[in-house]
Amino acid sequence: MIGSNILSFAKSILSDALESGGIAVDATVGNGYDTVFLSRSVGSCGHVFGFDIQEEAIAQTESRLEEECTAANWTLFKAGHENMLEYIPEEFHGRVGVIMFNLGFLPGSDKSVITKPETTIAAVRSSLSLLSVGGVLCIAIYAGHPGGDDEDSEVRQFCRSLDYHSYRVVQSEMINKPGHPIRVVFVFKL
Numbered sequence: 257m258i259g260s261n262i263l264s265f266a267k268s269i270l271s272d273a274l275e276s277g278g279i280a281v282d283a284t285v286g287n288g289y290d291t292v293f294l295s296r297s298v299g300s301c302g303h304v305f306g307f308d309i310q311e312e313a314i315a316q317t318e319s320r321l322e323e324e325c326t327a328a329n330w331t332l333f334k335a336g337h338e339n340m341l342e343y344i345p346e347e348f349h350g351r352v353g354v355i356m357f358n359l360g361f362l363p364g365s366d367k368s369v370i371t372k373p374e375t376t377i378a379a380v381r382s383s384l385s386l387l388s389v390g391g392v393l394c395i396a397i398y399a400g401h402p403g404g405d406d407e408d409s410e411v412r413q414f415c416r417s418l419d420y421h422s423y424r425v426v427q428s429e430m431i432n433k434p435g436h437p438i439r440v441v442f443v444f445k446l
């Protein structure tokens with residue numbers, strides 16, 4: 257059921273902007289679940305660029321993609337997403353349909369390696385220039401872990417400040433979920 261999990265809800269929204277042959281970016285590949293979703297969605301004529309700073313995440317994502325995807329349509333970079341404009345070839349700038357961020361730490365790994373507000377916001381800025389008109393940026397934000405609350409508030413403050421005439425920003429979260437529900441921010445480029 258789409259609504260049972262906020263991340264599957266987010267993917268159902270993104271499906272509209274993901275077309276066969278499209279270009280997508282996974283800014284935080286982690287265990288590779290989102291990269292697999294993007295790879296399958298854009299198909300053999302599309303392409304997915306993925307970033308992570310941890311070798312473990314890149315290796316895990318590579319093997320998940322090889323096992324679960326039929327098209328070899330991805331390029332993974334062991335690099336910070338704040339450098340994405342340098343890594344993604346210029347021919348794709350302004351042509352990306354969907355960019356996903358899943359912030360925080362890699363589940364099952366070193367919880368001290370986390371995304372940080374300064375680099376996340378730099379990457380979000382770059383993402384806005386990579387997106388096509390009609391493209392969507394999706395940021396899953398986690399509070400509750402050390403550093404998470406600051407990132408949550410700084411990233412949402414940045415998104416809140418985007419010009420309404422150029423972008424529409426939507427926030428969704430399960431407001432009856434106990435603890436710290438994941439917040440998902442969508443930025444739609446007009």
Ligand SMILES: C[S@@+](CC[C@H](N)C(=O)[O-])C[C@H]1O[C@@H](n2cnc3c(N)ncnc32)[C@H](O)[C@@H]1O
Pocket residue numbers: 283284285286287288289290291307308309310313335336337338357358359360361362363369370371372375
């Ligand atoms: C919550 S996990 C991502 C989960 C992933 N999307 C999945 O489907 O399994 C967050 C990831 O962000 C990575 N990360 C932290 N700082 C980063 C940066 N500056 N650039 C790219 N990735 C970063 C971490 O190494 C970690 O693997």
